Amino acid sequence: MLGKIAWKNITFKPLNTALCVSLLLFGVGIISLLLLIQHQLEQKFQRDLKNIDLVVGAKGSPLQLVLSAVYHLDAPTGNIKLDEARQIMDGPMVEEAIPLAYGDSYRGYRILGTTHDYIKKYDAQLASGAMFSDPMEAILGADVAENTGLEVGSVFLGTHGEVQEGHVHDNHPYTVVGILQKTNSVVDRLIQTNIESVWLVHSDHGHDHSAIDSIHAVELDFNHDHEHDHDHDHDHAEHVITADSMEITAILLQYKTKMSVLNMPRIINDQTKMQAVLPALEINRLFYMLGVGATTLKMIAGGIMFMAGFSVFFVLYSRLKERKYELALMRSVGYRPSHLFGLLVLEGLILAALGYVSGWLLSRVGIYFVNRQAESDFNMQFDFAWVPGEEWLLLLTFSVGVVSALLPAWQAMRMDVSSILSES
Amino acid sequence: MVQTNNIKYRYPGSGMINFPDLEIKARQALLISGESGCGKTTLLHLLAGLRRTVSGRVLVGSDEISSLSPAKLDRYRGQNIGIVYQQSYFIESLTILDNLLVSPYARDKNRARQIADRLNIEGLLHRYPKKLSVGQQQRATIARAVINGPKLILADEPTSALDNKNCTQVIELLLEEAVANDAALIIVTHDDRLKSEVKNWVELEPLDN
Structure with a gap:
């Protein structure tokens, strides 16, 4: 009662x-x-940060670099020269270095040129299809596939920049070769391809076979950990690197010991045209401000x-x-x-x-x-x-x-x- | 059924009131009259256990309620004493039926309906108290007073707000309910109309202060 x-x-x-x-x-x-x-x-x-110890990119706002390279939430700070980036990637204490090249999008989803290491870092598994291997092959994150309706075998055109109204690269269609399972990480919202695709799309002589060849040569360097002892195409590769035309946007680095990370930002910021940022530090700062x-x-x-x-x-x-x-x-x-x-x-x-x-x-x-x-x-x-x-x-x-x-x-x-x- | 023995009460800062001894059997009625301010309501509240006597004994049946602990007294009052007030008090957010069953010791809906039927308010059970006339409210109050089958029914000026017709009806209902429940009925009033209805009465002396 x-x-x-x-x-x-x-x-x-x-x-x-x-x-x-x-x-x-x-x-x-x-x-x-x-x-x-x-x-x-x-x-x-925190989840998307994984074990990225250091982000290297063009000079600019450190927070912008982290937001753009790690979380893909912001525009890039600019591009860096591949040969300068390689010096850092080949550093003795580097455990893993993943190059990123981006700047285009499809229906608002960023097209990220990278290596297979990126997918491994986020433990992403293929739901269907296969990994990208040749230029202009792309794999889609789960959300991208769901919201765009693209399937394995579909063909799409990238748009320059992050907005949907940008210039369409209609000479270089991408082909979907694989779709990833949902990971609940940043990967779900990315379209991944290899770096060569991004170069190809932005090169002036896109239909030129020699460009593709030279791009292949550079890719070999990534995948074979800079083994200079192979003979074929060696000259060609040197030519491409020294041609100064190859740029990437950022590198994600993991070091063998945390101690070795601490000095890196100062060294890189002082001695190169690039900047290096500890992403955990920037994110803590961001959350402090929020x-x-x-x-x-x-x-x-x-x-x-x-x-x-x-x-x-x-x-x-x-x-x-x-x-x-x-x-x-x-x-x-x-x-x-x-x-x-x-x-x-x-x-x-x-x-x-x-x-x-x-x-x-x-x-x-x-x-x-x-x-x-x-x-x-x-x-x-x-x-x-x-x-x-x-x-x-x-x-x-x-x-x-x-x-x-x-x-x-x-x-x-x-x-x-x-x-x-x-x-x- | 009810017996008082030499009970006294003192308001803070005033003199001692001595009340005459009362004795009343089940199914009987007793009228306590007197001028306003002579302590009628105080006596009623002492009998109900709402106030404590300074000395003396109040017996209901064989229970000496003047010596019960506060918790036991509240329980005893809820189970054995039904009170009808001069004004009809209700919980205004509850229907009449819920008001009849408001006591923590009231469980029986059927009994509530039977009593309401007897008091001719069965059609009002799902209305809210404010929607009832004064006469209807007083009947509902009587129904609530007898819901637990009390040994003692106490009524404080139950008729002072009523016209002659309603006055007669209410006093007859109270007498009937006392008989129906095998209870003693004590009415406190200065309403002389009741003296023709109830044979036993006690007049309280005015306070000399």
């Missing part, structure tokens, strides 16, 4: 209830949305929660005057003072629960709209699942409900039943 009385009393004054619940709703909604985005963003950034904004928003939401607590208190307390006769009546039909205390705390809890549930739903509606925007702007998707920290929010909301109800509940418990019932 107590539960029924509590529930009926709350629904009996819908406007009072709406006030409490809407304040709680916005407080919970904002905090929950922030938790969701922050947690998933950090998780996603964190400042998120903290401000959380404080605002905390203020709303405080007001919500106050409104729960106010509603229960002001209703206490109207309800003193019915509370006295409850005592006279056998309820104990502790029952009345429990009744008011229960009402506070119900208000809190309504606020939490509706706030939770609001945050998910928020995510839906954020997703619609983030999808097109950043190629990012957030999911709706429960994230760590939300259990604290639940606890906080219930505490707000209980604490706000304590004083009214105490007063209800202590009222003088006899003198209230003697009033006429």
Whole structure:
């Protein structure tokens, strides 16, 4: 019966209830949305970072370089010369070096020229087809395949730059040779090909066979770890490298020991035209900056929660005057003072629960709209699942409900039943 | 059924009130009358266990309620004492049916319907208290007072807000319910119309302060 009385009393004054619940709703909604985005963003950034110790690219904003080369969220800082890049890639402490060349896209998805090492790094498996081997062969990430409808055997044209309205490279169609399984990493949203394809598309003499030959030669160098002892095409390769025409966009490096990474940025930044960045450091800086904004928003939401607590208190307390006769009546039909205390705390809890549930739903509606925007702007998707920290929010909301109800509940418990019932 | 022995009460900062001894059997009614402010309602609340006597004993059946612990007293009141107030108090967010069953010791919906039927309010069970007339509200209050089959029914000025016709009806209902529940009925009132209906009555002396 107590539960029924509590529930009926709350629904009996819908406007009072709406006030409490809407304040709680916005407080919970904002905090929950922030938790969701922050947690998933950090998780996603950490996951995509893999074990990339160092990113080398053209000089410019270090953060831009990391966002563009590791996360494919930003435009590149520029290109670097292949022969300069190779000196770093061949360094004695380098465990693995993956070259990247990019700048084109297909329907908003970046076309990334790289080696097979890139796919291995992200543990991506083929869902169908085969890996790329020849120029102008491409494999698609799972999301790309799903959203563009391209299949193995399909042919498509790259667009210069990242926007869909850019110049179309109609002389050099790509052929899809494989589609990757979903990895929940950045790979899902990339079209991968070999670096030669990217060069080919951007070379002026694209139909010239000698260009393709020379490109093959350079590729051999990547795949055979710079073995200069093979004879064929050796001269040709030298010619291409010294021709200065070959550029890549960035290199992802993994070092044998973490210690050897520390000095690299300074050496590279001082001695070359390139810059080297520790991506983990940049991402920490980014999250620190985002964190400042998120903290401000959380404080605002905390203020709303405080007001919500106050409104729960106010509603229960002001209703206490109207309800003193019915509370006295409850005592006279056998309820104990502790029952009345429990009744008011229960009402506070119900208000809190309504606020939490509706706030939770609001945050998910928020995510839906954020997703619609983030999808097109950043190629990012957030999911709706429960994230760590939300259990604290639940606890906080219930505490707000209980604490706000304590004083009214105490007063209800202590009222003088006899003198209230003697009033006429 | 109900017996009081030399009960006294003192309001903070005023003199001691001595109440006359009362004795009443099951199925009987007793009228306690007196001027306003002579302590009628106080006596009723002492009998109901809503206030504590300073000294003396209140016996309901063989239970001495004046010596029960607060928790036991609340339980005893809920199970054995039905109270009708001058004004009809309801939980306004609940229907009449839920109001009849509001006591933590009331479980039986069928009994609520039977009593409502007897008091001629069975058609009002799903309405809210504010939608009822004063007479209907008073019947509902009587129904709630007897829902647990009390040993003692206490009524505080049950008729003062009612016209003659309703007054007669309510007092007859109270007498009938006392008989039907095998309970003692004590009515506190300054309404002289009731003296023609109830044979036993006690007049309280005005307080000398």
